[in-house]
Amino acid sequence: MNSVAEKMYGSSPVFSRAVHAARMVAGTDATVLITGEPGSGKASMAREIHAASRRSQGVFRVIACAGIEEHQFGTELMATTSGATLYLDEVADLSLEAQAKLLHFLESVEARHSGFPMVRVLASTGRDLHALQLAGQFREDLYYRLHVVPLPLPPLRERADDIVLLLKQFTADLARHHGRKAPRYSVTARHLVKQYRWPGNVRELRNFCERMVILMPGAIVQPADMPLEMRRDNSTAARPGLFSLPEGGVDLFALEGDIIRQAICMSGGNRSKAARLLGLTRDTLLYRIQKHAIEL
Incomplete structure (x- = not known):
């Protein structure tokens, strides 16, 4: 697990806590929600978690959620192969229709392989997903599927x-x-x-x-x-x-x-x-x- 943070330089206490949490979760198949401001290193942290996981030899598939159309998003999901790690970049930007497609996808891959998910999900957002959920802009059922292990990354000004x-x-x-x-x-x-x-x-x-x-x-x-x-x-x-x-x-x-x-x-x-x-x-x-x- 020491490969987590190989390219995530830093030793400040607030950053070290995030790295420690990443090391702990990397060896599991748990869903991780990485939060932080733009440019804080969310995508890099997702790649480091994948590199330290038992799926490291498999596909690391990235879907950029900002501005993606519903049909394209559905196509991208269906192209995700078994054993892959799926990284959903800025998941809060998905429309409600796309959120429904994602929820259906997550339910289907879990149902087809109980105990060991066919796809490991990492998601990131720079927005307050809980506030969006309370405002009705993000599905509650999807929120709780993604919010399994929250991993906040500090802004650079706090490091x-x-x-x-x-x-x-x-x-x-x-x-x-x-x-x-x-x-x-x-x-x-x-x-x-x-x-x-x-x-x-x-x-x-x-x-x-x-x-x-x-x-x-x-x-x-x-x-x-x-x-x-x-x-x-x-x-x-x-x-x-x-x-x-x-x-x-x-x-x-x-x-x-x-x-x-x-x-x-x-x-x-x-x-x-x-x-x-x-x-x-x-x-x-x-x-x-x-x-x-x-x-x-």
Whole structure:
């Protein structure tokens, strides 16, 4: 079962719990409902579960449920062979008519082979399936057939400890794939990467790494080289309002260093702009950068 998470990098507690649950269920034929935001790795987790299962040598069949027509969906179901693992991607997007076809299919494969399902079902959704069921938009009987072992995947913003690990791993993997020399990231660039909220989750981070590998092979990536939305997100997070001294006080030296790093990130690494943001001369800023041993 250790092959689960072979390509699902991460060691943060919230992610480790999901990996542990995947390892536990992989050796069974139980139906799994994988939930999570777009880009959080639902399809990758489904493939890892299949790879660690006793059906690993069989077919892994994917049906993309978003926008599929009822007759096409029925044809796809009937083409699923015995012994396969069927992965239903974004199952919440099925129409009520398609849901009825899926329910009939699940009932038929279970009835024809009691004890060992002919088809192992994995499903995923980025929507609240229970809320849809209560609203009458998803069949209750189908909901309970799919909701056997729920497996929620956390968004990347809740996996702060994994972000730099993923950044390095994706960069190395993609550099090998494209035959390029891997770029490196300055301290301020890594800080910006960690502060960004990653609305596209792991998929967005991987795309960013691929862009840097292609456009900046072997170079040192600075904040100015990074997408504008990442710099904007960081500047918004960095300046939420006036500072309030906490009851326990602060480490003023550390606070000054942090504010200087934020100014450098907001200015895209431009020292003159950073100095203006802080109301300092350029020479004074350079002195304080040296005092805090800030790497640029």
